[in-house]
Amino acid sequence: xxxxxxxxxxxxxxxxxxxxxxxxxxxxxxxxxxxxxxxxxxxxxxxxxxxxxxxxxxxxxxxxxxxxxxxxxxxxxxxxxxxxxxxxxxxxxxxxxxxxxxxxxxxxxxxxxxxxxxxxxxxxxxxxxxxxxxxxxxxxxxxxxxxxxxxxxxxxxxxxxxxxxxxxxxxxxxxxxxxxxxxxxxxxxxxxxxxxxxxxxxxxxxxxxxxxxxxxxxxxxxxxxxxxxxxxxxxxxxxxxxxxxxxxxxxxxxxxxxxxxxxxxxxxxxxxxxxxxxxxxxxxxxxxxxxxxxxxxxxxxxxxxxxxxxxxxxxx
Ligand SMILES: C[S@@+](CC[C@H](N)C(=O)[O-])C[C@H]1O[C@@H](n2cnc3c(N)ncnc32)[C@H](O)[C@@H]1O
Ligand code: SF4
Ligand code: SF4
Numbered sequence: 001x002x003x004x005x006x007x008x009x010x011x012x013x014x015x016x017x018x019x020x021x022x023x024x025x026x027x028x029x030x031x032x033x034x035x036x037x038x039x040x041x042x043x044x045x046x047x048x049x050x051x052x053x054x055x056x057x058x059x060x061x062x063x064x065x066x067x068x069x070x071x072x073x074x075x076x077x078x079x080x081x082x083x084x085x086x087x088x089x090x091x092x093x094x095x096x097x098x099x100x101x102x103x104x105x106x107x108x109x110x111x112x113x114x115x116x117x118x119x120x121x122x123x124x125x126x127x128x129x130x131x132x133x134x135x136x137x138x139x140x141x142x143x144x145x146x147x148x149x150x151x152x153x154x155x156x157x158x159x160x161x162x163x164x165x166x167x168x169x170x171x172x173x174x175x176x177x178x179x180x181x182x183x184x185x186x187x188x189x190x191x192x193x194x195x196x197x198x199x200x201x202x203x204x205x206x207x208x209x210x211x212x213x214x215x216x217x218x219x220x221x222x223x224x225x226x227x228x229x230x231x232x233x234x235x236x237x238x239x240x241x242x243x244x245x246x247x248x249x250x251x252x253x254x255x256x257x258x259x260x261x262x263x264x265x266x267x268x269x270x271x272x273x274x275x276x277x278x279x280x281x282x283x284x285x286x287x288x289x290x291x292x293x294x295x296x297x298x299x300x301x302x303x304x305x306x307x308x309x310x311x312x313x314x315x316x
Contacts, residue, residue, distance in 0.1 A: 017258075018257050018303060019063050019258060019292055020061060020063060020258070020259075020260060020289075020291060020292060021063050021064060021066070021254075021258045021259065022065065022066045022067070022068065022258050022259030022260075023058070023061070023064060023066075023067050023260060023262060023288075024067075024068040024070055024260070024261040024262065025054055025067060025068070025069055025070075025071070026040070026043075026049075026072070026074070026262065026263050026264055026272060027051075027054070027069055027071055027074040027077045027081060027084075027264065028071055028073070028074060028076050028264055029044040029047075029263070029264060030048075030071075030072045030076055031044070031072035031073040031076075032073055032076065032100075032102060032103070033073065033136055033138070036202055036204075037165060037167060037194065037197075038197075039197035039276075040071055040272060040273070043263070043272070045264070045265060047263070048077055048080070048264045049262065049263075049264045049265075049266070051079065051081070051082070051083030051087075052083065054083075054084050055083065057262070057282060057288060058084075058087065058088070060288070061288060061289055062289070064093055065093065066095065066096070066118075067084065067093055067095050068095070068097075068098060068259075069085075069095065069096070069097045069098065070096075070097075070098035070121075070272075071263075071264070071272070073099065073100055073103065074098070074099065075099050075103040075108070078108060081097060081112075082111055082112065082115055085112060085116060085117045086116065089116025089117070090116070094118040095117050095119075096119050096120070096121050096161075097112065097120050097121065098163075099120065099122055099123075100122070101122045101123075101145070101146050101150065102138075102142055102145060104149040104152075104153075105149075109149070109153055109156050109158060110156060112158065113156055113157060113158045117158065118159065119158070119160065119161055119188075120153050120158050120159070121161045121163055121190070122146075122149075122161070122163065123163055124146075124162040124163065124164055124180075124181065125164055125177070126173075126177075127173065127176050127177055127179075127180040128143070129141075129143035129144060132146070135169065147184060150162065151184055151185060154184065154185035154186055160188065161186070161188045161189075161190050161229075162184070162186045162188070162189055163189075163190040163192050164177050164189065164190070166191050166193055166194060166206060166211065166214055167205065167206060168204040168206055169204055171206050171210055171214050174214045174217060175217060175218070175221050178222075182223060187225055188226070188229070189218075189227070189228055189229070190228075190229040190230075190231060191214075191215070191218065191228065191230050191231070192232060193205075193230070193231065193232035193233050193310050194310075194313075195273055195274045195313075196309055196313055197274075207314075208240065208314050211240070211314070212240050212242065215230060215233070215242055216242070219245070219248055226247065227247045227248075227249070228248045228249070230249070230250045230251065231251045232274075232308075232310040234250045234251060234252050234253055235253070235308050235310065235311040236311055236314060236315060253308070255270065255271035255274065255275065256271055256306075257306075260279075260288070260291070261276075262282070262288075263278075265281070265283075266283040267280075267281050268280045268281065268282065268288065268291065270298070270299065274308075274309050274310070275302065275307065275309075277298050277302070279291070279296040279298045279299045280296055
């Protein structure tokens with residue numbers, strides 16, 4: 001494992017020590033999209049956390065290595081994101097901004113790059129404007145904007161990760177998506193295994209056989225100058241005979257063990273997407289700095305049982 005994305009290093013370390021090293025900040029849970037597979041926008045209570053407030057909190061976390069800005073669509077609060085990135089970069093904390101890219105502009109991309117953003121992480125599930133527009137119920141021009149913004153990110157020298165959710169709706173197009181990722185100039189492709197959210201009926205999770213087929217095909221198809229990260233598969237990759245090799249990683253899950261989610265209203269969640277259990281609130285006396293020492297009961301339970309809906313979906 002020589003070449004790595006610096007931000008993702010935390011997920012490639014051997015797990016074991018429970019310490020708050022990563023914080024996901026849902027600057028806002030509001031979103032301009034309403035994807036069927038997602039639940040984040042259902043948690044939108046209109047509350048946002050400001051850049052200044054996030055910086056105040058981060059300043060008190062001595063072991064923090066990375067901050068992920070992701071909720072709903074956090075670029076709706078672009079200025080706050082920029083402030084957080086600027087602070088983190090100046091203090092040696094890696095940052096990732098998760099976005100659907102619809103609200104990016106050349107000016108914003110340049111500003112984020114210059115502020116020191118470690119990488120931008122863009123959802124990418126379709127290879128043509130018609131399918132994209134039909135799935136997301138948006139105008140086809142939004143796909144053109146997506147492609148344009150991805151190209152801009154790479155051309156302007158911002159490390160770019162495209163994330164593809166593996167689900168029934170696109171499992172047969174994985175190689176075409178992979179080619180498109182490459183054509184857009186992106187060399188880091190993350191394949192996110194679908195999670196059935198606790199509060200929606202959405203269930204487009206692929207079968208074990210389909211998952212193995214897609215992952216194997218993507219690895220065989222991989223070009224030497226690319227890196228593939230498979231996420232939410234680490235619990236069962238070996239069991240399914242899926243193995244790491246140069247440039248192919250099955251990221252270790254850090255949600256709940258090294259990373260927690262901070263919601264706009266101050267709530268601390270174990271994981272926003274798969275385990276949205278509130279274990280405290282920074283405005284009601286919970287100290288993020290000491291949370292692994294004090295361990296609220298729900299966190300102790302989580303660490304003892306380590307539930308994983310991605311595993312359960314295939315093996316339970
Ligand atoms: C909640 S979104 C927030 C960032 C941004 N709005 C976006 O769509 O990229 C963050 C990531 O969650 C992923 N996600 C959403 N629903 C999911 C699900 N059911 N299972 C796994 N990942 C999911 C998306 O693919 C996206 O990359
Ligand atoms: S996946 Fe992202 S773009 Fe889609 S609804 Fe969720 S937060 Fe919004
Ligand atoms: S616990 Fe959640 S985040 Fe971690 S691998 Fe399982 S589904 Fe993914």
